[in-house]
Amino acid sequence: MDQMAVKIRAKDLNLFYGDFHALQDIQFSVPEKAITALIGPSGCGKSTLLRCFNRMNDLVENCRITGSIRIDGQEVVDDRTDLIALRKKVGMVFQRPNVFDLSIYNNLLFGLRIHRMVSGKDRILATIRWGLEQVGLWDELKDRLNQNARTLTLEQQQRLCIARVVILRPEVILLDEPCSALDPIATMRIEELLRELKRDYTIVIVTHNMQQAARVSDYTGFMYLGRLIEFGTTSQVFTNPRDRLTENYISGQFG
Amino acid sequence: MRRAITERIIETCIRLSGLVVILFVVLVFLFLLKDAVLLFGHYPLGQFLLGTKWLPISEPPSFGIIPLLIGSLYVTAGAIVLCVPVGVISAMFIAEVAPGPLKGILKSLVEILASIPSVVLGFIGLVWLGPFLKDLLGLRTGQCGLTGSLLLAFMALPTIISISEDALASVPKAFKEAAYGLGATRWQTLWRICLPAASSGIIAAVMLGIGRVIGETMVVMMVTGNSPVIPRSITQALRTLTATIASEMGEAVSGSEHYYALFAVGLVLFISTFLINLVADAFLRRARQ
Numbered sequence: 001m002d003q004m005a006v007k008i009r010a011k012d013l014n015l016f017y018g019d020f021h022a023l024q025d026i027q028f029s030v031p032e033k034a035i036t037a038l039i040g041p042s043g044c045g046k047s048t049l050l051r052c053f054n055r056m057n058d059l060v061e062n063c064r065i066t067g068s069i070r071i072d073g074q075e076v077v078d079d080r081t082d083l084i085a086l087r088k089k090v091g092m093v094f095q096r097p098n099v100f101d102l103s104i105y106n107n108l109l110f111g112l113r114i115h116r117m118v119s120g121k122d123r124i125l126a127t128i129r130w131g132l133e134q135v136g137l138w139d140e141l142k143d144r145l146n147q148n149a150r151t152l153t154l155e156q157q158q159r160l161c162i163a164r165v166v167i168l169r170p171e172v173i174l175l176d177e178p179c180s181a182l183d184p185i186a187t188m189r190i191e192e193l194l195r196e197l198k199r200d201y202t203i204v205i206v207t208h209n210m211q212q213a214a215r216v217s218d219y220t221g222f223m224y225l226g227r228l229i230e231f232g233t234t235s236q237v238f239t240n241p242r243d244r245l246t247e248n249y250i251s252g253q254f255g
Numbered sequence: 256m257r258r259a260i261t262e263r264i265i266e267t268c269i270r271l272s273g274l275v276v277i278l279f280v281v282l283v284f285l286f287l288l289k290d291a292v293l294l295f296g297h298y299p300l301g302q303f304l305l306g307t308k309w310l311p312i313s314e315p316p317s318f319g320i321i322p323l324l325i326g327s328l329y330v331t332a333g334a335i336v337l338c339v340p341v342g343v344i345s346a347m348f349i350a351e352v353a354p355g356p357l358k359g360i361l362k363s364l365v366e367i368l369a370s371i372p373s374v375v376l377g378f379i380g381l382v383w384l385g386p387f388l389k390d391l392l393g394l395r396t397g398q399c400g401l402t403g404s405l406l407l408a409f410m411a412l413p414t415i416i417s418i419s420e421d422a423l424a425s426v427p428k429a430f431k432e433a434a435y436g437l438g439a440t441r442w443q444t445l446w447r448i449c450l451p452a453a454s455s456g457i458i459a460a461v462m463l464g465i466g467r468v469i470g471e472t473m474v475v476m477m478v479t480g481n482s483p484v485i486p487r488s489i490t491q492a493l494r495t496l497t498a499t500i501a502s503e504m505g506e507a508v509s510g511s512e513h514y515y516a517l518f519a520v521g522l523v524l525f526i527s528t529f530l531i532n533l534v535a536d537a538f539l540r541r542a543r544q
């Protein structure tokens with residue numbers, strides 16, 4: 001725990017939706033190039049915390065954040081933060097696969113275009129190929145890149161969403177219950193993919209599925225009623241929790 | 256048993272109302288066709304379609320439809336060029352940019368706009384817009400195609416705005432979230448994601464707007480100068496197909512060549528709107544795929 005390199009560090013983080021105090025005094029460090037899971041009962045604030053890291057909460061009206069989040073030492077909770085650069089560096093995958101109503105090709109091209117990353121037909125195609133290879137979709141889809149992405153299976157769509165993020169060469173990938181719309185086999189394969197991706201990326205995954213957290217993550221944070229109750233390596237949190245609440249949650253006494 | 260009969264009755268009613276629509280279209284077409292063909296007993300079809308002079312009461316009369324077709328074309332094209340971009344951009348503003356309270360106000364204003372009777376618009380065009388354009392552009396007359404185009408554009412705007420706005424508002428929130436999550440700006444999200452996702456609705460809105468423009472009679476009759484000659488520009492007096500029928504029907508003797516010629520004009524109008532709808536449908540189908 002002590003020797004890990006820290007990628008994201010949240011300090012005294014508080015978040016309010018209007019009068020509702022959704023996150024309370026969060027102190028949290030995300031280790032680099034590892035998978036960190038956030039678990040807890042629904043409504044505990046784990047998705048809200050995740051959405052702080054790429055400032056997606058800005059889209060919510062009446063949302064106010066105090067405290068500090070530093071990614072590579074750079075402050076994120078600041079009006080001057082360049083949200084475009086931040087969201088390129090910190091990509092996000094959502095609960096339901098939200099591919100655009102466009103072709104597979106154009107789904108991937110969108111990000112490349114808005115960040116003006118590559119130009120020229122050949123280089124774009126090479127980049128798209130690389131992106132699809134990262135998520136294991138290239139062989140399946142290479143002959144139908146012009147097909148509408150919404151015709152794919154949910155698992156393929158979710159992989160495409162991951163590719164859409166990966167193709168922008170982010171450093172952090174946030175996943176908000178990425179498997180909740182998928183069947184068990186697809187879930188397993190996505191987890192496998194995440195284990196491969198952690199070599200290159202810092203991954204934070206929110207899940208309501210404790211087994212998933214235990215299977216896939218290196219570190220686990222347990223949240224309850226807007227507080228981060230416990231954080232540690234996954235094996236420690238699951239086998240030897242320090243807090244009574246964590247123990248009760250993990251042993252299935254509430255949730 | 257009783258339930259089965261009720262089901263039958265309801266089903267038959269629904270089927271009948273569907274058939275009535277088809278029946279009406281066919282009947283209107285036949286009705287126009289019946290009188291229109293009588294013209295071609297006396298007057299050759301080629302001269303009607305390709306003739307460049309519309310002189311219904313001179314001796315011998317001449318029923319060339321080209322001046323009217325071009326008049327309609329000018330006014331319609333002018334109106335479309337004006338109202339489509341303005342309408343779609345207004346819809347984008349209302350759906351995505353305007354803050355809550357302003358959005359509500361704008362939406363009800365657009366609805367009010369839709370309820371202005373066309374004769375009132377024609378009146379405004381006659382006493383204000385026409386003379387204004389005449390002074391502004393130094394025209395010979397303010398009663399010209401441009402005045403008509405502007406007013407027709409104004410009439411089509413509410414249709415285009417409200418239907419496009421609905422289409423944009425029904426784009427799933429998840430698309431926007433995904434785009435913002437990838438680092439897109441509001442404009443990029445709107446332009447590259449929301450607009451394509453709403454495209455079929457927007458095309459439908461534009462087509463309905465165009466339908467309104469082509470069929471409109473009162474405004475164009477009041478403000479376009481009513482002169483059935485081939486206009487060389489949109490700033491000249493002209494006359495549309497619709498205005499021709501409306502202004503000459505009263506004086507044409509029933510059963511005369513002139514009378515049938517007006518039916519033939521109606522038939523041309525009917526066929527052109529039918530074709531436009533067909534094209535629109537093809538577009539919509541492609542957009543849906």
